Amino acid sequence: MSKNFKIYLGVFLVILAIMGIFQVNKKPIVDWRKNFDPNSKTPFGLFVFNKEADHLFGNNLERINQSPYDYYSKEKETPKHNILIIEKNLDTESWRKILDKVNSGSSAMLISRSLPEMLEDSLKFRLWINNSDTKYNLEFTDVKLKTDTLLINRLPDSRGFTKINKSIEILGYNKTSGFGNDEYKNANFIKVKHGQGYFYLYSEPSAISNYYLLKSRSAYPTKLFSFLPQQKTIWFTESKSAGNSQSPMRFILANPPLRYALYIAVLGLALFMIFNAKRKQRIVPIVEPLKNTSLEFVKSIGNLYLQEGDFHDMMAKKAQYFLHKIRLDLLIDTSNLDEDFIKKLHLKTGVKIETIQEAVSLIKKAQDPYSNVMKEDFIKMNSLLDDILK
Template identity: 55%
Template sequence: MNKTFKIYAVIFIIVMVILALLEVNKKETTDWRKNFDINEKSPFGLYVFSHEAKDLFKNKLKKVDQVPYEYYNQFKKEPHNIIVIENDIDKESWKKILDQVSKGSDAMLMVSRMPKDISDSIGYYDSEISFEDENVLKLTDNKYQNDFIKLDKFPSGRGFSFIKPNVEILGKTVEKKNSDQANFIKVKFGKGTIYAHSEPLFLTNYYLLKPGSIKYAQDVFSYLPDRETLWFVKSNSKTSRFFMRFVLANPALKYAWWIFLGGLVLFIFFNAKRKQRIVAVIEPLRNTSLDFVKSIGNLYLQEGDFHDMMAKKAQYFLNKVRIDLLIDTKELDTEFAKKLQLKTGKPMEMIVEAIDLIKRAQDPYASVMKEDLARINKLLDDILK
């Protein structure tokens, strides 16, 4: 087996082991999500209510995990009670519920966000929202006026507004800084009755386990007659706590996850076998001409032989003039100066000064200073530009 493939395989195994250990050893944290799941023991699940509901409805309660549309298409029912607690059901299912109510059934709808066409049918046009940290749910009926429940943890603050005249208010939300608003209403619909409560949070585990809270829930459901009751729940299956539960719960995401893992394994396998060996970097040969020139220049500078350097610069210049400008350099006279001025376009003063310096460089007995070398170097370079 290729050595690189072994390394990839070991890394992959280590990553999977780390994920498994994190899943096994992760600490239990309180889940404060408002899931309203009958199997959840988290604060805002319905586990407690689900187990107490049988006694509350005198063993006449039936939990239905089908949507109302499918259920009522399969079964024809006599007038009965219907309960919906924060269940996101479809529009056609809502219509089926209204149809059953119109035929004599009673519905207890505990939903914080009612679909608009359903709320219009019930008898209100909008819902108010408060952002207070806590409030009190209180019934307005005289026989229940002493029963209330305090919501001190994440209340939705929703209530009913623009209520039609035929709607009876059964409960309200009381807050310190805001005026009271209706949260529990009753309306006749055909032969039946609809009860709508905008704050289903009081049925969750967190509040039902508080002393005295169960009485409020009993009072709310006491409005339903003593007969068969259907509770349309979200699901009867236990929700997995595996960290990949959302991906594995959706077929499309699940197949994409397995395809990704399979593709990753294939990539590692083929990449390890086909990977080209590293090609050594060969440094190109250095051009040492520049280093040579610098060395020679430093040598002349150290020796202080400015005259010789000046003579070589003059010789190089005259050679360029002969080859590039085609001017005879035998005699550095006035005629030479005129030709050089015409060919280069430089001022005559510059050319005359350059010729004088060239003649000094060619004279072996002339005295040359460092400044003369710098001056001739600049002049000759400027003329040939």
């Protein structure tokens, strides 16, 4: 190593250390943007709600990461269900699909600070916006829920509904204090009949954000969803960044620590190339790579098993490997292959429950030392397990 190179390396390390000190002492910046992203841990993200949603809806909640139009175009026949939309800018055709489903008897809860004009025209209401930063209380009109209130005092934007049709039922409002003892109430939660079903429109998504769910112990957010019928709920959680590039480079640039690490790496590589541009590359001898005989070994073992015809042993080993992968990759307990195991595997893989049930049945057969296993059983189980692990 030359003397000049040591000097350059020392300077680079000093710069790197100084940048590291500044980064360590840098105060974290809190993102107060109202993104309402189910995976965001920022104050106005929905990470906490997303985590508790299954329990809140009685484990009868299905998350759909596509638009309502795409989902309902594929699912031709769907029984009556609840539709949950939280702060989404959907396309017109998706809104038409939702209107059709509610008209047929389903219920839809729309939690959003803005709604399309075509929906306002169809349901006969208008969304009212007050840009005042005055804090206010969220309350229900039902006297049984009188004590369940929530104070909105962080970045309030006080939105509600106006020009409400007489057939529309008001379920909740936000209440602000005026001069003296005056109080002002604005409807922010309404129930609108449409065909055979109902729309539940709520204009305050901040109430179910991370900030208020963790800061307040009020039962208000829980009671908000109690108005929905007791039936399956479909939550359309399609990412707001759908259509944007999801490349690794975009992910790196979106995270400050990774972005700084990339800049430092590029700078270091540039300095290295500049200071070593005049160095001559020695001839690199050609070294033949070691021959990989692993595939030949696997084929030999496979042929040995086929000659023996011991399909029961092969089936048991395949099942053992599959359960090991499930524990390692999906973190699912495989000690009991019951209905709870089947449901968890279905939720994490997206594979149909019928397919998983058939696979579990064959796994149990493979684990039974006294079962009669045929070649067709092994081929069928091998195909099902490969499909689940894709």
